[in-house]
Amino acid sequence: MPTATQPRTEQPVQPRDRSRFARRATLRRSLRLLTSFRFEQSDPARFYGGIATDSAQLIGDFYxxxxxxxxxxxxxxxxxxGPGYFADEFTTVGARYVSVEPDPSEMHAAGLRVSGSVRGSGMALxxxxxxxxxxxxxxxxxxxxQPWLMADEMVRVTKPGGLIVYSYxxxxxxFGGHETGLWHYLGGEYAARRYRRKHGFEPKNRFGRSLFAVTAAEGLHWAATTPADVRTVFPRYHPHWAWWLVRVPVARELLVSNLVVVATKP
Structure with missing residues (x-):
């Protein structure tokens, strides 16, 4: 078995599609999640509430x-x-929820109280x-x-036999440019400057400061080299019959809007 200092040889990761969640990943679910994105800025509780419910179901299924x-x-x-939109969902299913967030303004943005919230960096949990x-x-x-340092930290703090779910x-x-998209296709810095000219203030997700270019290929590379046991890699907002897109170079960068890596710790 590979150790933390001896990663296994990189090989393409093939999604395993016999999970409970694969059966849940329908076209109806995809449309519900994708249409909710228009509320991210105007009604964040509605948007993040839906994502929280879906996250609890996804994690519950794989667990x-x-x-x-x-x-x-x-x-x-x-x-x-962040501000704790996920806490109620996990408490409802009987889990003890702990969150870590580096930005105190984010922790209090929604006025929610999360007793298990800790200030800290994902890159040094x-x-x-x-x-x-x-x-x-x-x-x-x-x-x-450094998103892959964060992924390594998540593996470190997980118990042997535990579950790691990394979605980005x-x-x-x-949606790569967040509120500056689709102008981010002309460059992240250009998209940020254009947003400032149009709105009179910087975007919340400022390229190079709080928003970075992370590719699907990088996620697949991490999945193939981490000492964790990767169970599947799939596009989060796609129905199950479209999960094959993660195996197609170039197309996956354009069409896989959110990549999920599901792994267990040996």
Whole structure:
């Protein structure tokens, strides 16, 4: 078995599609999630509430595949938990929810109180090794300058036999520029300057400071070289019958708007 200092030889990752979540990944679900994006700025509770529900279902399904159990009494770490929209969903399914967020303004942005919220960096998680049953991150990797260091940290703090779910926005996909898209196809800096000229202020997600170009190829490379056991890689907002797109170079950068890596810790 490979160790942390001896990563396995890089090989293409083939999605395994017999999971509970694969059966949940229907076209109806995809349309519901994609249409919710228009509310990200105007009604964040509506947008993030839907993403939180979907995240709890996704993680619950893969955890059940792994262990045969639901999330009751598990300790779940949300890396980049922000203002706490995910907390209620995981508490409802019986998990103990802990989040880590580096920006105090983000932690309090929605006026929510999350008792398990910790200030800290995803690139240097303030937790001991092997501390959590589940460690996940949703749409955070594109906001940190070293996303794969963050992924390694998530593996470190997960218990042996635990679940890691790493989901992020692909730069060349339609949502890669966040509120500056689709102008990001002409360059992140150009898109940011254009946004400032049009609106009179900087975008919340400023390219080069709080938004970075992360590709699908980078995620697949990490999946193929991490000592964790990668169970599947798939496009989050696509129906199951379109998951094959992650195997197609170039097309995956444009069409896979969000890549998910699901792994377990040996």
């Amino acid at each position: 059940a595949d792994l262990t045969g159990r639901d999330l009751t009494d598990t300790v779940v770490l949300d890396v980049g938990g 303030p937790f001991r090794d092997n501390a959590f049953d589940v460690c996940f991150s949703s749409n955070v990797a594109e906001h940190v300058p 926005t692909v730069w060349h996909g339609p």
